[in-house]
Structures are given as structure tokens and as C-alpha cells.
Amino acid sequence: MAKELTSRSENYSQWYNDLVIKADLAENSAVRGCMVIKPYGYAIWEKIQAELDRMFKETGHVNAYFPLFIPKSFLSKEAEHVDGFAKECAVVTHHRLMADPNGNGLIVDPEAKLEEELIIRPTSETIIWNTYKNWIQSYRDLPLLINQWANVVRWEMRTRLFLRTTEFLWQEGHTAHATEAEAVEETRKILDIYADFAERFMAMPVLKGVKSVNERFAGAVETYCIEALMQDGKALQAGTSHFLGQNFAKAFDVTFVDKSNKLDYVWATSWGVSTRLMGALIMTHSDDNGLVLPPNLAPFQVVIVPIYKNDEQLAAISNKVAEITPKLKALGITVKYDSNDNKKPGWKFAEYELKGVPVRLAMGARDLENGTVEVARRDTLTKETVSLKGIEHYIDQLLKDIQTNIYQKAFDYRASVTREVNSYDEFKVEIEKGGFLLCHWDGSSETEERVKEETKATIRCIPLHGDTTPGKCMVTGKPSAQRVVFARAY
């Protein structure tokens, strides 16, 4: 195989980049920081989208679409929001090009300057709340439970495929409620959907928690998050759900008449996950041979490779495959039969390992005689010879087993590198080893800042289901309400 990967132990970061490119998931484009998502990578993203979209709709949400452009003045309306986004945004200033009078191709037509510059949305709270103002008058207009699938742009200085790109794809939910309690409930409900999706589909265990003030979304009252742990011991924020209080309603003057006929500001939430999940998926399960995909998100779950010496053998194998395939499909299993004559079986084996196909079936002349097939699991790289009788049920169960197994493996890994740390000296040693460190913290931004500066670790979250025994801050010795989760993060 020409597509050799750097090993994880050699250079984890290089392994990741190699893998994304060699497994045909994505590549850098001609535009700085923007990626091309290739068909195989996009097929995984489509599965992520379809599943989340179904979960949102089952909980009463609907989709809509709001403009790509945000008038510059909108950004300023929410004071914290503007601080968070104005420094890294793409600004449209003109609406026309013209031929350079000096003959050097195209130049911006100075006559076509916009009266007010437009920002490419880094997130859509401002344009959406400016719209909601016209949609909401009474409590009868609430709740609004709206999501959009969209591209957004944040002018990041350092970019990495999927993990941090100038343009990325995401969904952003924006809901409006009559009461604080209902908005908080929505924020938590979405957090549960995100965690459920991460665990059941991505096979990726996540911690649910609340962000510290420093890590909160610009404009939120409270940011809930799911935090995952990558194989190199670094954390990755996989999704956030924000309780926005009445901040955006106040900024855009969105009021409603409540049941008791009083005027009040509307309560808001927003929440999103992005193509960053692709990075999390890759780094949670993959190995030095390539991707390991959870069956629930694999573009195809089973690949069948024929092993033959002549056309006659190929024809006989293809006939047998044509018998099996409909049985697999009837169980909802997706199958690819690769009878391409240009590549040898060994090349195909390596290729589908690289691409993380959960199950590979290899069928040769002797298998036909014996009524068997060779079944290889991508997660364990083990092989066994199995009878073709009832093979569809065997595969169906195997896919479930793989899904469970890779979740458990990731769960066990996380457990093995999650530990309590009680002194800052110990912390400085332990943080070098990676993983989640459960520590007491005095709740101040200053202490968090100091830890970040001195160790590059941040508070990933204040866990919702953690140990709530009080203690003393590992740095300052001041009282701490509960242990929080520190880690270095992507």
C-alpha cells in the first residue's frame, strides 16, 4: 500500500493529518484555512446530520434558513458577543469587480462600496434575534424551536482539518421561550441529545458539564457542553448548548405579552455541533492502520472482496455475493462489493482498513466449496471463517458488537486517564501525561487563568454528574464547592 501513515506514537498530530488526507476525508483548499470535504468524509457527515436532524425533529424542532450576511452594526448590539467575534470575521466591503485599467486582471470596483459592511456569520444569534423581533408578540407565539444547517466563518489564525477551519459546517439551534425555566430545560434537553448522539452513534463517551466563566460563549448566561477525550489524552469540546437568558432579547428589543398580560423580554437558548465532530470521531477510535468507524455512522458497513484466479471463479463468487447482499440489505446493513479488477485483494484489504469499514468479507474458491466466508473485524483486526448459512444475522450481531466494543474501549481508556489530583505540584506533573484531572478550584477566573498560563490546561467543565464533595482549591487553598475537570484541549 502506497498510503503509509505516520504512527501515533511517532507523531500523533502528523498521524491525524495523514489519516484525514489518506482516508479521503478532507484536504486543504486553495483558500487559507478552508477545507474541501471529500465524498467519503462528507458521507459520514451526512449520516451525522441525518441522525441529529431526526432527533431534533422528534423533540419538536423545525428547520429554517437565515442570511449568510450580518450587518456590521448588528454585531455590536450585544456587548460580550461583539468582543467574542469581531476580531476574527470575514468582512464584505464591495459588491463588484472590474477590469484593472492597467490591464492586471480584476480589481475591486471602488464605486461598488457597500454603505454598511457585511460580516459573514460566525454564528447567527444577532440576525436571528433581529428577525424574531417581528415574529414574537404574545406568549402564544412561543416557544420558537428553530434549527438551521449552515456554513459559518471564523477567521482562525491556526487551522487544522475538521478541528479548526476558517469555514465550517454546523447546525445552530435558536429557541425562544416565555419563561426562564423553560429555556433552561431546553438547554439541558439539547445537551442530553448531544450526549446521547455522541455515545450511541459516535461510540464516544462524553462528560456533560457547565463551562467556567472564562470558557463561556460570548453572550451566554450559562454554557453547557459535552467534553470528549482523545487518544492522546487531550480533551475536545464536542458540542455546546447555551442558556442566553434575556441578553439577546434585550439587545434586539424582543418582548412579548405573557399570560398575565405583562410585557417581558423573551428567554433564549442557542446550541450547536459542527464538522469538528468529524475530528473527534477520527481521534477517538482510529489506529495506526487507519480509520476505525462506528457501524452506526460508516458510509458502508460491510465490504466484500472476491479472491479469484480467473473469470469463472469471479463469476461464481459474484453469484454468491448477489445471493447474500439482499439479505444483508433487508436488515438495513449497507454493503459494497468491490470486484474492481485493477487492484489486488491485498491492496483492497489495506484500503478498506484505512477507510475504517467495520466488517470485511473475503470470499474465495475454497469458501464457495465449503459454504463459508472469511469475516474480518476492523476494530480488533481479527479474522474468522464463518458459515454462509444465516450470515446476515451473524453480521448484524457483529456490527452491534463492534459498536459496543469501540465505545467500551474508549470508555475504558478515558477511565484509565481520569484521576483526582490534590495539589498544584502534582497537577503540573500529571497534566504532562494527559487525561482528565479532577481537581478542586476556588471558582475564580484568576486562578483558572494562572493554571492556563502555567500549564496550558483549562477547565473543560464543571461536571453535572461529578462528585460534589467540597474541598480546597489546589492552587489557592480557598474553598471549592466540587471538583472540576481540567485538561489540555484541542
Add this chain to the structure above:
Amino acid sequence: MAKELTSRSENYSQWYNDLVIKADLAENSAVRGCMVIKPYGYAIWEKIQAELDRMFKETGHVNAYFPLFIPKSFLSKEAEHVDGFAKECAVVTHHRLMADPNGNGLIVDPEAKLEEELIIRPTSETIIWNTYKNWIQSYRDLPLLINQWANVVRWEMRTRLFLRTTEFLWQEGHTAHATEAEAVEETRKILDIYADFAERFMAMPVLKGVKSVNERFAGAVETYCIEALMQDGKALQAGTSHFLGQNFAKAFDVTFVDKSNKLDYVWATSWGVSTRLMGALIMTHSDDNGLVLPPNLAPFQVVIVPIYKNDEQLAAISNKVAEITPKLKALGITVKYDSNDNKKPGWKFAEYELKGVPVRLAMGARDLENGTVEVARRDTLTKETVSLKGIEHYIDQLLKDIQTNIYQKAFDYRASVTREVNSYDEFKVEIEKGGFLLCHWDGSSETEERVKEETKATIRCIPLHGDTTPGKCMVTGKPSAQRVVFARAY
């Protein structure tokens, strides 16, 4: 009902705008020319997307995603392409805002000027062919059959909801082939998919044809199109499929080694339909009471409205509805039960008429006694009382009948306003009445330009399945190979 529409006869254009807004399909946003697609409108677009996506995938296409931004220099590489798009594009010149030192909010940070300006994609041929250059070396890499669902921006001066907006949503297919014949076949295959979708799902008859040079896509060798006719007698281009020859391969130097080991440029196609289809859908079927949706694209096909005097009656009706609904759903029929207590039945009837729900069931106390329900068709506005026994099969057939009926109605209308015109004097009279005029034309751009200037009519297409009897140009008397289709168009 508060939501009165302007009638079509009074002011067709105003009727359209009223309808889009009052049926909650879309509205203008705070950004000039950009629309907000509201949940009900977006739900129709999602159905359009899902169906087309399925059709593309069934014919071997896959989805991918390419950057929103196009480097300015890319636009210039294909000479005709740049002429078509440079004059109406959004230009990103900076990547940061800063606080105005004079205290007036935010200004563009002059330090954050881009070295090369970026264009928001008006269409993606250039960035995609720049990418394909690295993907294609040999005939074994071909064909590439890739589609993307994306937003694009064209800085239109006059915009109308769905029909012409600065930002719009679309799909754009970009395929690469080893031979001219294969690329032409792809272009035609997609045209057939578009026509099939328009007719079977939108219930909208379309003419398939080829564009004249004047109306051809900037950079194409040949543009195929489907042309629809709106109720006001104006034409609407509903989809285009372009054979690009080797133009973009040459512009971006994309070559491949063919089977005989010779180097050649790659052959290309591109094709797209957009949210403009929503405008076509609305204007093909709707009436003075509101939308008329084809059952195959309606967000919900059946609405059930209870008619009751007290809670007891409502409970009994709700019980009966709970019996019927699963039977309808089992046949794949989508149903909404509106037992909202805040609105009277008459208000609901008008509301669902406005929203074009194909079938309305009204159920009252007497219906319960008699084992009946009142069934109203949106397309004919007729009502009848039907037995509840086997109602699901009755509705299933009714939805099919409605789908067929509205197609036939649109087909008959088109036929009634399509006629042959043989002299330019007659043409000038007839064009005022609208419809498709089948005329002989000498094939020159000059003649087409003259007709456009003098009558505002354009050649919509040279039909693929039209009468091919030669004749003489209605304007110049020069030889004409066949009649072409003239109309005024959106």
C-alpha cells in the same frame, strides 16, 4: 381571516409577494436582497432536496463540500465565466473589525486587509476545477460525479423572494469525464432527472431544450434547460445542465492520461437547481385563496380539524382521530391534527387553505354518530362526506388524484397558451397575451437581441422534442432550422 391576499387578476406580482409572506414561506431580511426561509417554506425545500438527492445518488453521484470563498484570481481564468459573474459578486477584503477610535462602534481594521480579495461563490466551477486538478491523473480517476448542496451569492440589483435573491440555496453538480460523449450523456441524463422531478413531484410540466448562445451559461459549450410556464403566461427557467466541454479543464490545466496513454484535457459538466423552484411551485398551482401544494411535496398532506361544542365532544373526536391517524401514517401519509383551542374552525379552514394543505378532514359530533368525515380537496375546493370505513385508502387515492389533477391542469393551461406565430407583427401582438410562442428564427444573436429589445421576449429554448420542420425567420426571413420557444420570462 386577517390574511387577505391580493387577487391574481388585480395584481399578479403583488399576489405572489403576499402569498409568500402570508403562507409563512419566506420574508425579506435585514440584509438587502437576502431572504429568511421560514420553517413552513423550508419544510417544502427539504422535501425537494431529499427527492433530488435520492435521484442523484441512484444515478451514481456523491456529495462533497467545497469552500464558500473563491480567490479573486480564479474568476479570471475562464474568460467568459468572469464576464458573467465579476459584476455581481460579494467581495471579502478584510478579516477583522476593531473599535472605532472615535467611539462610533465598529470599523474595519485597516491592518487586516487580505493580500488577495475573496469572492463569495456565485457558482463553484473555478474552485472545484482547481481542486479536481489534483484528483485526476488517469482515466482510472474518471468519471468524478460530485454534487454539493450549498449557498451562493449573486449581487442582483432587483430581487424577489425565491425568484431572485442575493443569497440563495441550491445544488450544483460538477462532473469530470474522459470523453466528450460521456460528458454530453451526463448533461442529458441530469436534464431528464430535472424534468422527471419537476413533473412527478412538483406537478409542473416543463419543456426540455437547449439555450441560444445569448442565454448560455458563462463558460459553457451548451446549456440545456427545463422551462416552465407560470399562470400569468411568463416563462421560468427551472433548472440548467451545462456541457462545459474542456473549457474549465483548460483554464485550470486539468489533464489525464487516457486508455491509449495520450494526455488530454478532461471533459466537464455542471448543473443546478435552486430555491427558485419554490417560486415556480407557488406560481404554477396556487390560487386566490392561497397556496396549492402537490401532495408529493407538501410538509403535511392531510390536516384534521375537529368541530366541537364542548370538551366531551372534543375528547370523542380526538379518540376517533387517534384511530385513523396510524392507518394513514402506515400508508406513508403525513397528517396534522389541529385541536388548538384558540382558533375557530373557520379560521383554521382558511389558514390551511392559505398554506395549501392538499386534503382537509373536518370531523364533528354528527360525523361521529354517522361514522363519516367531511373531506375537502384544496385543488378543487370541493367537499364531500365520506364513510370512515377504509378512509385511509380513500385518502391515499385522493392524494394521487390531486397530484395528477394539478399536473393536468397546469399542462392544459400551458397547452392553451402555446401557439405557433408566423410573422413578427403577429408576434408583437401575441407576446402581450403571454404564453409560449413557437416561431422560426434565423439562429443569430442579433435577431434575438432585437426581439428582446423590442418586445422583452427571449428565446427560452430550442426544444429537444419540438417540430423540426424548417422555415423562415419571422423577423428577417432568413432560413430557420426549426421553431424555437419565445416568451417573456422571470
